[in-house]
Amino acid sequence: MSRDRYVDFLRAWAIVLVVLGHWLITALRHGPGGELTAPELLASVPRTQWLTLLFQIMPLFFLAGGHAASGSWARTRSAGGTAAGWVGRRAVRLLLPTAVYSGLVLLAVAVCSAVGVDPGTLALVGWAMAMQFWFLPVYLLLSALTPVLHAAHRRWGLAVPVLMGAVALTADALVLTAHAPYVGLLNYVLVWGVAYQLGFCWRDGLLTERRPLVPAAMAASGGLAFAALVALGPFPVSLILVTGQTPSNTDPPSAAMLSWAVAQVGACLLAAPVLRRLLDRERVWRVVRPVGGVSMTLYLWHMLPVLVAAAAFYLTGLAPEPALASAAWWALRGPWLLVLGVVLAAAVSVLRPLEGGLMRRYERTRPDAGPYRPWLLWPGLAAAVTVLTRFATQGFAHDGGFPVLPALGLAVGTALVLLHRRPADRSDEHSEDATGALEEAA
Template sequence: MSRDRYVDFLRAWAILLVVLGHWLITGLVRRPDGTLAAPEMLLALPWTQWLTLGFQIMPLFFLAGGHAAGGSWARSRDAGGTAAGWVGQRAARLLLPTAVYSGLVLLAVGVCGPLGVDPATLALVGWAMAMQFWFLPVYLLLSALTPTLYALHARWGLRVPVVMGVAGFGVGVLVAAAGPARSGLVEAVGAVNYLLVWGVVYQLGFCWRDGLLTGRGRRTPAALALGGGAVFAALVGPGPFPVGLILVTGQDLSNTDPPSAALLAWAVAQVGVALWIAPAVRGALERDRAQRAVRVLGAGSMTLYLWHMLPVLIVAAAFYLTGLAPEPRYGSAGWWALRVPWLLVLGTVLAGVVRALRPLERRLVSVERAVRPDAGLRGAAAWRMWAGLGVSVCALTYFAGHGFAHGGTFPVPAALGLGTGTALLALRRRGGDLHDVDGVHDAEGAEGGEALGGDERADLGDERGGPGDDGESHRVV
């Protein structure tokens, strides 16, 4: 199957909006004592919660991820690969750059603590540098489940996401009905929606690839868009759910923690819109300039995903701590006008960061090629891979919820967990009978990748393949 440029476009568009959305809602305020605060925009300016309807773009990641993963697993399986080998290769391509990024941030935390950096400031910065991490454990778990999910898809097709959607909707209603005083059991049941809600979109990616959503022209996408939109409107209008599609401190009910019935409806609507406009966008993507822009964003998407909050820290130190930045009243017309140069300056700094990281990226590509598991992974090596993946997911889940410096302290267990998990997954024996059975790794990437990995990592960037609760922090995506 030839490369679908539209899948690449969805991936590039999604990463662009994630970066811009995070930057837009990050507003810094210099206190009289010279320290910085980052008020939570969606809490301080409640009307901005409507903006999340446009910036909550994560369904496109999972849709593109399912589209790519379905074909990649089918090719690997048909060539004799095992589930452990396929999952291990994908996990390695995500965890290696993530572990390097995390290691560098944790090194900075470890240095700043003894130097006397204010614990509250350290906690806020540590959280900001990990705000995007919620996506990784969810995506890694869905990747691990792909062989099973794809087998269900091959047998029952569209009925699988329908059943998952009904179950996810029911869990969302249960969480909402339990109210703010919900029990630990309800919280645990609600957490299942991280897999059910995002799994619906991932599963729809399988269906899209196999033509089940586009076989009747635009009628099915239109039905998804209109139906999902109507259900969302009913749930956030007279219904109990807030309009904001990211967590807002103090809200009794969130659409993302855990994913709610309203988020499920919006995700379905977003999938419908994406598929409905696909023919028009594919036509525009025939232009060389458009292809080049998508290719550039795709090549650097993993770096953008991991490192895009570093420019905020650089600009904060250069302009806000020094008092050079003008500071109109938070939320005023002047403040909003300054959002434009704020975004431009951050974009310029990020371009420099991406350029500076290129040697590290190239080195990581070489390391990943050397350590990625064999596609035919079996026996003790397979069990070691699953153990490493499990430990890594637990560590990433901690970072996603608490940041890199919760309470201003160094997170020793989580740091050891991510390091150990990545090492277990990367350790491999030479001489296996299969290595990248999907032909060649580069050939995998040439088919289009997925939402985070290039057909494994091309999702968030592989040059070969192409998310404080103290009221002064903010939550994203």
């Protein structure tokens, strides 16, 4: 079955907008004592929270991920493959580049801590380098649950995301009324899982071919529900976390976020015919395709250019520092984005071959041919999800020092996942035939 260019475009577009959104709202200040601070634009200038409606399109990434996972798991299942093999393959392609990234960042944290870098500065940098990690444990969990979720989809179809949405609304109501924050943790899987599950429905035609009015109904009802929840309360307009803002639409994902996700999915399906025709043009596809191929690298490393720019322009006092959100500040966003884009492009040109080389090496030495070791895979996934969640919430240097136990936990979890495949026979060790052909991590 040929790849759907529109699905690949959605994943690439979502990552690009996330990167641009993070860069756009990042503000830096050089203090009188030489310290570097990062005032929070969305908290300092509340009107800028409306920008998040443009840049929070991760629901489309989960939608596209569900579409791709549905096809991949269906093919594996029809060929007699196992859940452990399929889940392990996808976990490896998320965890290997994540482990490379985390290992290098943790090494830098260790060196900085050893030479006496200010703990507050180190904690800030450690948080900035882990702010994007919230996505990884959620996606790993949904990938691990895909065989079960897809079985439910085959039996009940659209009823599954509807039920997930209803449970998510109930959980959110308990968070707001009964002050039960731990119940809200379910919504990380339920709300993003609705978009993921709708990807299954999209691929099988349940949202389009058989029900052509569904996309318009989703876009309209989701948009109106979001507007009502924001206008009538108690939810803010911001679709990313704002310090001190309660409730939040993302921590945990709220009813307003669920409404926005439904609206985005509907709008995406409505736009599909036009965008598919555009993507059929080879000139356009030649621009989109390379971005999709490096999306994981872009996502992981996109805050590195901010640190480079901070050291080169802010710590040295070279960067002008107009008032936050003033006309001059917005005018400087153009050069700021350009500098960060150039630095990230240079970083990706170095890092992507490293990640690809490690993946090819792994595929040669541990081919995806089974039998697998589920007793290594599942504990490894559990450890990785736990540690990545910790990094996402606290950063790489929460207390200004090196996180010994989390670093060890990530190393052990990643190693267990990698070891769930058995080594290749010596006679096959140098074969170029990698049984598990590389595909996007998502």
